[in-house]
Amino acid sequence: MSAQLPACQLLERQQSDYTHHFAIAPPLDTWLVEHTLGAVSGDLNVVEAWDERGKLANSPFALSASFDRAVLFWPKALKLGIWWVEWLCETLPEETSLEIVGEHNGGIKRVPKVLEELGMACDKLDNARRCSLYATRTVKRASDAVQAAxxxxxxxxxxxxxxxxxxxxxxxxxxxxxxxxxxxxxxxxxxxxxxxxxxxxxxxxxxxxxxxxxxxxxxxxxxxxxxxxxxxxxxxxxxxxxxxxxxxxxxxxxxxxxxxxxxxxxxxxxxxxxxxxxxxxxxxxxxxxxxxxxxxxxxxxxxxxxxxxxxxxxxxxxxxxxxxxxxxx
Incomplete structure (x- = not known):
């Protein structure tokens, strides 16, 4: 089955294999469920969708799985997007591969500036379906950054x-x-x-x-x-x-x-x-x-x-x- 949502369609056309990635704050898309290792989300329906396919799925407040590759779906709320990046930096080892994808009308174009302010590199990988995809790596952040939100x-x-x-x-x-x-x-x-x-x-x-x-x-x-x-x-x-x-x-x-x-x-x-x-x-x-x-x-x-x-x-x-x-x- 092909991806249905624009951001997932952008991932589908990449040469990258996402079956070793965790989807962070993902939308519900059957292609994404089948082609990722697991998911982290605050949405119960998302967690249950991955769980029903026998995939690892957790809330960020009860994380029990470890992973070394992630793709973050940028949310509409800017501060929530920043929180997810800081949470990933706190949760994952430094220099962990992280991709960030999202729709243009959902604020994804803000990501390069956000990453710059957090002291993180930013490479643009692709742009299609009115979406953009960026690549970066986690950095060490202040230990209280996540709680400060x-x-x-x-x-x-x-x-x-x-x-x-x-x-x-x-x-x-x-x-x-x-x-x-x-x-x-x-x-x-x-x-x-x-x-x-x-x-x-x-x-x-x-x-x-x-x-x-x-x-x-x-x-x-x-x-x-x-x-x-x-x-x-x-x-x-x-x-x-x-x-x-x-x-x-x-x-x-x-x-x-x-x-x-x-x-x-x-x-x-x-x-x-x-x-x-x-x-x-x-x-x-x-x-x-x-x-x-x-x-x-x-x-x-x-x-x-x-x-x-x-x-x-x-x-x-x-x-x-x-x-x-x-x-x-």
Missing amino acids: WQHFDALGLTLVSHPGVFGHGKLDEGTQLLLESLASRLPKVPRRILDMGCGDGIISAWLASKGHTVTAVDVSDFAVEATRRTLAANALEGRVLQSDVYSALDGETFDLIISNPPFHQERDVSYGPSQRLIQKAPEQLARGGQFIIVANGFLPYPALLESSFGSFEVLADNRRFRVYAASK
Whole structure:
């Protein structure tokens, strides 16, 4: 099978044999899975795709494999790309071969300057499919460079810990703030079992836990999972945090309340798939009388999904940019 995605097509036309390379932060492409040794990614779906083919696959926070060749897929978020380069320099021996590939509209043209600032060589190997491919080698970096990417900031009386690439990095998202304002007068006074779906930096989970509720937080991104764990710890709060593709890790568990600011972007693409599954399967994950509350951009097509899944819903808040929807089982 040939590569489907432009960056993978650029690799496919190289004379290099990538079967000894680890793909770092890769997209989902069957050709890439078959033609690389393994993968490192914060995305659960990516890790599972390599694992299903019997390939080595890890999160960067739980690395158990060693490798001496890597190809990094440059992410849209510049600071996340820099973090991956620094992580590779810290994780791998000095002078390890590293290639970096990406689409022009995803910021790959910034790579030569980034590498220069990090004291790394840069050779351009190829340019096609509106993508570029660069080659470099790892260098010794300061031991705290990777940890320095974690950002602490205060919001709503809480200390939040965020990482490049995590939703709302470094600030309180407007939609999340509207959601929490709407919840303030509706939350039960007695503790409830609450699921925070798509937990991001953990602001919703920490806010709920601070009010005494039993919180389970999930996210498909291990960067978000790690951020939420750090946010809870920074505020001396308790909560269960799991990496999960929507409800996949919950094994049929039910909750009194499901709360979410669901994502609808994957890198530069709009994707409603996870949000659709979130809404469609919500009644199965709610206890009798349970509530489902989400915030979303006003233009997103969620009313029809809510109507189909719950029969009815209400709008708790609408500031013209975001709406907070609520439905009951």
